[in-house]
Amino acid sequence: MxxxxxxxxxxxxxxxxxxxxxxxxxxxxxxxTGIIDSLGIVKILxxxxxxxxxxxxxxxxxxxxxxxxxxxxxLIQQKxxxxx
Amino acid sequence: xxxxxxxxxxxxxxRYPDKEAVVFQDQQITYRELDRVTNQLANVLRKNGVRRxxxxxxxxxxSIPAIVSILGTLKAGxxxxxLDPRAPAERISYIMENCGIRCLLTSSQKMSxxxxxxxxRPQPERIILTDDxxxxxxxxxxxxxxxxxxxxxxxxxxxxxxxxxTDLAYILYTSGSTGVPKGVMITHLNAFTxxxxxxxxxxxxxxxxxxxxxxxxFDLSIxxxxxxxxxxxxxxxxxxxxxTFPIRLADWIEENRISIWYSVPSVLTMLVLHGELERxxxxxxxxxxxAGEVFPTKYLRRLMxxxxxAEYYNLYGPTETNVITYYKVEPIAPGQTKPIPIxxxxxxxxxxxxxxxxxxxxxxxxEGELYARGSCVAKGYWGDPEKTSKHFITNPLQxxxxxxxxxxxxxxxxxxxxxxxxxGRRDHMIKSRGYxxxxxxxxxxxxxxxxxxxxxxVAVPDDLIGHRIYAYIVPHDGNQLTxxxxxxxxxxxxxxxxxPEKFQFRISLPKTSTGxxxxxxxxxxx
Numbered sequence: 001m002x003x004x005x006x007x008x009x010x011x012x013x014x015x016x017x018x019x020x021x022x023x024x025x026x027x028x029x030x031x032x033t034g035i036i037d038s039l040g041i042v043k044i045l046x047x048x049x050x051x052x053x054x055x056x057x058x059x060x061x062x063x064x065x066x067x068x069x070x071x072x073x074x075l076i077q078q079k080x081x082x083x084x
Numbered sequence: 085x086x087x088x089x090x091x092x093x094x095x096x097x098x099r100y101p102d103k104e105a106v107v108f109q110d111q112q113i114t115y116r117e118l119d120r121v122t123n124q125l126a127n128v129l130r131k132n133g134v135r136r137x138x139x140x141x142x143x144x145x146x147s148i149p150a151i152v153s154i155l156g157t158l159k160a161g162x163x164x165x166x167l168d169p170r171a172p173a174e175r176i177s178y179i180m181e182n183c184g185i186r187c188l189l190t191s192s193q194k195m196s197x198x199x200x201x202x203x204x205r206p207q208p209e210r211i212i213l214t215d216d217x218x219x220x221x222x223x224x225x226x227x228x229x230x231x232x233x234x235x236x237x238x239x240x241x242x243x244x245x246x247x248x249x250t251d252l253a254y255i256l257y258t259s260g261s262t263g264v265p266k267g268v269m270i271t272h273l274n275a276f277t278x279x280x281x282x283x284x285x286x287x288x289x290x291x292x293x294x295x296x297x298x299x300x301x302f303d304l305s306i307x308x309x310x311x312x313x314x315x316x317x318x319x320x321x322x323x324x325x326x327x328t329f330p331i332r333l334a335d336w337i338e339e340n341r342i343s344i345w346y347s348v349p350s351v352l353t354m355l356v357l358h359g360e361l362e363r364x365x366x367x368x369x370x371x372x373x374x375a376g377e378v379f380p381t382k383y384l385r386r387l388m389x390x391x392x393x394a395e396y397y398n399l400y401g402p403t404e405t406n407v408i409t410y411y412k413v414e415p416i417a418p419g420q421t422k423p424i425p426i427x428x429x430x431x432x433x434x435x436x437x438x439x440x441x442x443x444x445x446x447x448x449x450x451e452g453e454l455y456a457r458g459s460c461v462a463k464g465y466w467g468d469p470e471k472t473s474k475h476f477i478t479n480p481l482q483x484x485x486x487x488x489x490x491x492x493x494x495x496x497x498x499x500x501x502x503x504x505x506x507x508g509r510r511d512h513m514i515k516s517r518g519y520x521x522x523x524x525x526x527x528x529x530x531x532x533x534x535x536x537x538x539x540x541x542v543a544v545p546d547d548l549i550g551h552r553i554y555a556y557i558v559p560h561d562g563n564q565l566t567x568x569x570x571x572x573x574x575x576x577x578x579x580x581x582x583x584p585e586k587f588q589f590r591i592s593l594p595k596t597s598t599g600x601x602x603x604x605x606x607x608x609x610x
Contacts, residue, residue, distance in 0.1 A: 037324070041328050042354075062329055063332065
């Protein structure tokens, strides 16, 4: 599965707690909606580590990298490219 | 005379009219302006029939209007009920119905949600909007009062309200073991008893900037909001998105020159681990307060190394009393892992612990349940005399006059210096990220799903957040339940911090010899 799909799937099954957002799209806001809050950020960091084997640096844990599925996927792809 | 919470604002507005009272992102409000607009709101509330003791719901995201709403409600002589803006509609409607909200303060942006929430339920007599943004189309509008009406109202309080200090000031809802939240009734006197101790201990001045990290429905916010108003200091509200990102939060604390920080320990732990604190100096930060759960000693020690100039205090107390004991943290030896004490009673409050045999705990090593005595003790749970009488009991230690003490349910011991040490709970309440959670409330929510045959929820101790919540489910035969489905289902009933992190499906659950679900065995299998 491509990165976007994996991230979207994870957020949909592990973080979304409101039916309002069960049809989550790649550019839907994750922060203003509270889908990712201080509880969610810890979960998603662990997921990125386990699923893709990349560590997100402290400096990369900023709103710009987590505001949409697209932003998170770009961060992961960038980190994966850097690893090779 | 100063004896009601709103007097703190009136006094500071007289002394420091041009000082910033509240700051949120790029907005601020001075003491003069805050005093004026809360008078206007109070006048509008009174005009719309709100009287002493009436409950006014506040359904707003953290913002300056939310603070205005709290103080306007108090000035009207009413009781404020802060509603978690992130809680599911079902929970909010329950709370509104439970305490009989007469009037609701909310924002234009939340109106669609409010309309949905209230459909088919008893309506508040009035809904007052705290902003003038356009409303979503197609809403029933007959009981709406616009922000414009508030702005046009007289800015002097029109009638002195007859409230006294033993009247209720606010009701805070916390998790309830029988499946629904319970409302803790707090009087002005309760809060004042706490705030007097706050001022005497932390010497807050008009030069201080206090952070407000905790949500307004969480009792930590009382210290921030009223501690700041009391001293003429500035209250700076932490934007929610900032508090999700440790580096941004560290920058924010420094940029906003926060001098007194108060939060649950897990936020500070996140800052230690991911906030790159060594890049900051935090020159203004003089006092760091934490409460709500045990601060892992190794992270606290690290924090004290990274911000050495600050004083650190561990505060302890349930919503039913607010803070009742405190401990000023002394330097922690490298390698120390045992938790720091919760300390000794705050001034003008008494605490004691009783063993199972009813003996007062007086020696190190003895264990007992902690009780609180004094005017900090709340009035009980709204509309629930039965639950109230279980926890708010006649003082077993003296019979000269009738007196109620609060049974915390917390088991403590003493150290050799007379400090109390927290050991655990007598029941199934747990803490996760400082939130108080009754596992029974989660189980009740799960059992209400038609596909669930058996459910057990356990709390797995965790260094970072206190506890992680796992649910074990036995589905009814032939039912294809998934974790995502149950998570969504819980999302309709529980706030997000109560939703289990993991859902595990089993064919059966381990049982004890008496046929109860064996939670110890479940915990051991994690």
